[in-house]
Structures are given as structure tokens and as C-alpha cells.
Amino acid sequence: MTRIPEETIEAVRTKTDIVDLIGEYVQLTKRGKNWFGLCPFHGESTPSFSVSEDKQLFHCFGCGASGNAITFIMDIENSPFTEAVVKLAERTGVEIDTTISEGVGGKIHNAFKHMIEAHALAANFYSHLLLNTVEGEEALQYLEKRGFTRESIEKYGIGWSLNDREALTALLKRKSYDMKDMERAGLCIMKDDGTGYFDRFRGRIMFPLRDDNGNVIAFSGRILSGGKQEAKYLNSPETPIFEKSQILYNFNNARLNVRKTGKVILFEGFMDTIAADRVGVTNSVAVMGTSLSDTHLVKLKRIAKDIIICCDGDDAGWEAAKRFAHLISKKGMEVQIALLPGSMDPDDYIAEYGGDAFREKIIDNPHSFMSFIMAYAKRFKNLSYENDVLQYIHEVLEELTLRSSPVERDLYVRQLSTETNVSVDAIHQQFIKMAGQQAKRAKAAPLQEGSFYPLNTGVPRKKTGAERAERLLLYHLMNDGALFDRLREDKHNLFVRDDYVAIFVRLAGFYEQYETPDFHRFAESLEDRELRKIVLDAAMVERDPEHAEEEINDCISHLERYRIGLTIQTKMHESKEAEKSKDYARALELAREIIQLRKSLTAL
Numbered sequence: 207m208t209r210i211p212e213e214t215i216e217a218v219r220t221k222t223d224i225v226d227l228i229g230e231y232v233q234l235t236k237r238g239k240n241w242f243g244l245c246p247f248h249g250e251s252t253p254s255f256s257v258s259e260d261k262q263l264f265h266c267f268g269c270g271a272s273g274n275a276i277t278f279i280m281d282i283e284n285s286p287f288t289e290a291v292v293k294l295a296e297r298t299g300v301e302i303d304t305t306i307s308e309g310v311g312g313k314i315h316n317a318f319k320h321m322i323e324a325h326a327l328a329a330n331f332y333s334h335l336l337l338n339t340v341e342g343e344e345a346l347q348y349l350e351k352r353g354f355t356r357e358s359i360e361k362y363g364i365g366w367s368l369n370d371r372e373a374l375t376a377l378l379k380r381k382s383y384d385m386k387d388m389e390r391a392g393l394c395i396m397k398d399d400g401t402g403y404f405d406r407f408r409g410r411i412m413f414p415l416r417d418d419n420g421n422v423i424a425f426s427g428r429i430l431s432g433g434k435q436e437a438k439y440l441n442s443p444e445t446p447i448f449e450k451s452q453i454l455y456n457f458n459n460a461r462l463n464v465r466k467t468g469k470v471i472l473f474e475g476f477m478d479t480i481a482a483d484r485v486g487v488t489n490s491v492a493v494m495g496t497s498l499s500d501t502h503l504v505k506l507k508r509i510a511k512d513i514i515i516c517c518d519g520d521d522a523g524w525e526a527a528k529r530f531a532h533l534i535s536k537k538g539m540e541v542q543i544a545l546l547p548g549s550m551d552p553d554d555y556i557a558e559y560g561g562d563a564f565r566e567k568i569i570d571n572p573h574s575f576m577s578f579i580m581a582y583a584k585r586f587k588n589l590s591y592e593n594d595v596l597q598y599i600h601e602v603l604e605e606l607t608l609r610s611s612p613v614e615r616d617l618y619v620r621q622l623s624t625e626t627n628v629s630v631d632a633i634h635q636q637f638i639k640m641a642g643q644q645a646k647r648a649k650a651a652p653l654q655e656g657s658f659y660p661l662n663t664g665v666p667r668k669k670t671g672a673e674r675a676e677r678l679l680l681y682h683l684m685n686d687g688a689l690f691d692r693l694r695e696d697k698h699n700l701f702v703r704d705d706y707v708a709i710f711v712r713l714a715g716f717y718e719q720y721e722t723p724d725f726h727r728f729a730e731s732l733e734d735r736e737l738r739k740i741v742l743d744a745a746m747v748e749r750d751p752e753h754a755e756e757e758i759n760d761c762i763s764h765l766e767r768y769r770i771g772l773t774i775q776t777k778m779h780e781s782k783e784a785e786k787s788k789d790y791a792r793a794l795e796l797a798r799e800i801i802q803l804r805k806s807l808t809a810l
Contacts (some may be wrong), residue, residue: 324391
């Protein structure tokens with residue numbers, strides 16, 4: 207498969223002004239040589255996101271995000287490399303073949319383009335049937351009774367699928383689409399005898415599902431009427447262009463309003479989003495199903511500081527809200543929960559109380575995370591009973607130990623005391639006990655394999671000497687192919703951290719494919735964003751060009767000493783364990799090894 211030529215990639219990179227590009231997403235202000243703004247990749251109130259016009263690179267001093275124009279589009283749009291290059295090529299006027307694939311194992315752009323075109327055709331077909339035919343009148347009347355205006359129907363592209371087995375299939379055939387591709391795209395199904403295809407959606411109100419760029423990539427079909435055996439909603443299956451974990455309903459429409467307000471409303475279902483939009487809540491999205499994925503959270507974190515969850519008021523809605531709130535909180539985002547009374551969903555509430563009440567009493571009056579947790583914990587408990595009181599206090603304090611500031615702790619401890627008639631001192635003592643237990647568990651919990659950094663809090667952590675040595679050494683290796691070849695043969699273990707070892711391996715593959723160093727192209731070739739961040743962070747390191755060889759030798763020596771130090775620590779621990787088990791021969795052997803290692807340190 208053909209790749210985008212390197213000279214084309216370089217032309218796209220050269221013709222793209224990174225300040226102009228990022229300025230379309232972030233409000234930038236010039237300070238000195240660089241431009242600064244609020245980072246689009248994490249929530250912050252003080253600008254720490256820097257764009258260098260000279261280097262054509264960006265870097266966030268808060269979360270560590272770094273990159274160039276191409277990787278910025280890859281990250282901000284959640285796009286693979288080829289799509290990012292194509293988008294920038296169109297923006298800069300560089301001619302490019304959009305049928306180019308991403309390489310071995312990559313998605314073939316042209317095939318997917320046909321799938322997207324077919325979905326656009328289907329969406330137009332369904333819309334026409336709803337708005338302009340006798341067959342769509344009953345569905346149109348149903349929607350109007352539910353409060354849908356023609357404007358909202360057209361905005362969301364809502365349509366109607368005929369109760370005909372081959373209405374869409376026949377249209378796709380007439381337009382010369384490959385029917386195997388149409389089956390893979392989820393628009394039709396092969397007959398059991400293999401003689402042809404029939405429509406997946408029949409006799410349903412059709413709601414198009416769109417990707418982040420507004421392309422229709424799937425559908426959800428709702429029955430107008432039917433038996434109990436028929437599912438109320440039928441969704442497209444997951445396909446090469448549609449993955450539930452990647453898509454947030456209405457993201458393409460809501461993105462601009464979310465950026466303006468800094469807030470996003472998260473609903474359980476797309477019908478809630480449409481209902482909210484009808485009454486002026488234009489910054490909402492919905493998950494496709496009941497799960498909230500890491501990809502969803504990354505997208506939301508890029509465009510919003512705060513998330514307001516609004517789930518149904520029934521038991522399932524409370525459980526979904528709690529699950530969503532925990533996931534969002536773990537990502538370091540501010541989360542609030544808008545609660546609906548009884549078992550209402552947003553559409554029911556709006557129909558009964560109106561849009562003004564929904565905005566003012568529900569969306570504009572959300573609960574904080576801990577306030578919601580208290581409300582959740584109190585459900586189904588009778589605080590007249592001792593066991594329920596104890597359980598209630600335990601559940602609230604369990605959350606409070608994980609996240610509270612002193613002020614927040616004092617506030618909720620006092621509220622617990624008021625609700626349960628248990629003294630503030632007693633609850634505070636219980637809190638201290640549980641916080642101590644939590645601290646012990648956290649200390650005993652092993653780091654995840656390959657983990658080196660603490661959770662990002664938005665505050666930059668000072669790098670250790672070993673980290674600085676690895677970063678500087680990586681800079682030299684990315685800019686000197688001869689040095690890489692020499693050190694690759696001389697040293698088997700240059701780096702300490704797993705991330706850097708992984709980058710070293712990928713850099714070896716890069717040099718096998720490309721003749722000259724190019725940290726831009728190397729970073730763009732990395733699919734893992736964390737590895738890409740490390741590479742571009744190293745590319746911007748300050749160094750002394752006149753003393754490059756001394757820098758390299760110092761880095762290698764420092765890392766070797768650090769590695770030996772780690773080995774000494776390990777062996778000292780093993781020696782203590784051997785003494786505890788009275789294996790004195792093993793303890794003596796380890797002591798000798800430790801002495802030799804310490805001698806080797808002095809020789810470096």
C-alpha cells in the first residue's frame with residue numbers, strides 16, 4: 207500500500223504555521239518570543255500552554271503535552287496520522303492523494319470514504335421519506351406530538367425507514383456500492399441463503415449518529431409501534447467507521463458551545479440531548495450505550511473544565527451517574543451531578559415542567575460530587591435505625607478520605623453530624639481512622655507495570671537527575687544517527703525507565719527505515735501519545751552544542767550509576783530477607799556483591 211511521500215509530509219509541516227493553527231482552538235496571547243493560552247488537553251485557570259513560533263512546537267508546562275502541528279491535530283481531533291496530514295494539506299493547499307492508506311494494518315481511507323458516503327446517502331433517503339412522503343406521515347406526527355419541530359428534525363437529520371426489506375438496499379445497488387462493504391458498514395444484512403441482501407432498518411424512526419467531524423457513520427432506529435418481542439431501539443453494529451467507545455452523540459454540534467462555556471452536560475442517551483437542545487441547552491453530549499470510555503473522557507477533557515452529569519431519576523440512572531462521576535473524578539476533572547425527581551428522564555421533565563425549569567432547577571443547580579454521594583448513600587436507608595446510620599456514615603467517609611480538602615472535610619463531617627445526631631468529634635475520629643487505613647493501602651499498593659510518573663495534577667513535577675539524563679541523552683540520539691549506531695553496539699541498557707526503553711526500540715526501527723534523523727517524523731510515527739509526549743519534550747531540551755560529547759558521556763555515566771544504585775538497593779533488601787529467614791550464607795554472598803557494586807560506583 208502506498209504511503210504519503212515524505213516530501214509531501216515535510217511540505218505540509220513547513221507550510222503550516224503552528225500559531226495560526228492552534229489559535230483556531232486556543233485563545234493565544236504573545237509573551238516575549240512565545241505565545242501562551244489555556245491548555246486544551248487539561249483543565250486549568252492559569253495559562254501554561256506555550257507555542258513556539260521559532261521551533262514550530264507547543265508544550266504545556268502543566269500536563270506535559272508537547273508536539274508539532276501534525277501531532278496537535280492527531281491529539282485534538284483524535285485522528286490517526288494520515289487523516290491529520292490530509293486535513294492540514296487541505297488547509298495549506300498542498301496536493302495530496304486522499305486514497306492513501308496509513309500503511310500495513312492501517313485503515314484504507316478510500317474504502318471508509320465509500321462507507322461514509324453511503325451513510326450520507328441513507329440519511330438523506332430516510333430524511334426525505336419522513337418529511338416528504340405519505341409513508342412518513344405517521345412517524346412525523348408522532349415526533350411532533352413529542353415536541354419535535356421541523357427545525358430540530360432537520361438539524362439532527364431524523365428520518366424514517368420504510369417497512370420494506372430492500373428499500374435502501376435497492377438504492378445502494380443503483381448507486382453501484384459494493385454490497386459486501388455495505389454489510390460491513392452495517393447498512394444491510396446478507397440473506398441466510400447468500401443470494402442477496404436486505405435492509406437492517408425497517409419501519410423505524412431513524413436517528414443518524416455522527417463522528418466528531420459531523421459525518422454520519424451509524425444509525426439508531428426507534429420503533430413507532432410494535433410487539434413486546436421487538437426492541438424499542440435498534441442500533442448499527444460496530445463497524446470499521448463506528449465504535450461506541452469512540453463516539454459521543456452531538457459532540458460535533460456541542461464542541462464550540464462547550465469551549466465557550468467551559469462546561470459540558472453529559473446525558474445517558476441521545477434523545478436526552480435532542481430534548482435539551484430544543485430548550486436551549488446547546489452544550490450537551492451523550493454516550494452511545496451505558497459505558498463511558500477513556501476515549502470519551504479524553505475528548506471531554508480537551509474542551510471542557512467541568513462536566514455536569516444528568517442521568518435518569520430511576521435506580522439505573524443513579525447507578526450510571528455514580529459510575530460516570532467516579533470515572534470523571536479519577537481523570538482529575540471537576541464533576542457535578544444534576545438530579546431529576548422521581549423516575550423522570552430529561553424528556554419527561556421538560557414535557558411536564560418546561561425548558562426554563564429544566565435549565566434553572568436541574569442543569570443550573572447541580573450537586574457537587576460529595577453532595578451527590580451523600581444523597582446516593584442515603585437512598586433506601588432509614589436513619590432511625592442504628593445499622594443504617596453506621597452504614598451511611600461509613601459510605602460517605604469512605605469517599606471523603608479519597609478526595610477531600612480540609613474545608614470540604616469539615617463541611618461534610620458537620621452535615622453528617624446534623625443528619626445522624628452523631629457528634630462531630632466522633633465522626634472526625636472515624637474519618638482519621640479510615641484515612642489512615644486508606645493511606646496504608648495506597649502505600650502498599652504496587653505501581654502499575656511500566657508506571658513511573660504520579661497521576662497528573664496539573665502541577666509540573668521536578669525531574670530527578672536520572673530523568674534529566676535520559677531526556678538529554680534521548681535528544682542526542684534523535685539528532686545523531688551515527689551516535690545511535692555507536693551506542694547501540696556499545697551499550698545494551700542505556701535507559702532506565704520502560705517508556706524510554708520502548709522509545710529506543712522504536713527509534714532503532716525508525717533509523718532502519720529513514721536515512722537521516724528527523725525528530726518531527728519520528729514523533730509522528732508513534733501511535734502511543736505518552737511516548738510521543740516524551741519524544742517531543744526531549745526535542746525541546748536545552749543543551750550545550752559545543753560540549754555535546756561531554757554531555758553524552760555525563761548522561762551515560764549518571765544513568766549507569768543510577769542503575770547500579772537501584773541494584774544495590776534491591777540486593778540490600780534481599781540480604782535483609784535472607785537474614786530474617788536465617789539464610790546467612792545467602793546474606794554473606796549478597797553482602798560481597800553489594801561491596802563490589804559500591805566499588806564499581808567509585809570507578810565511574
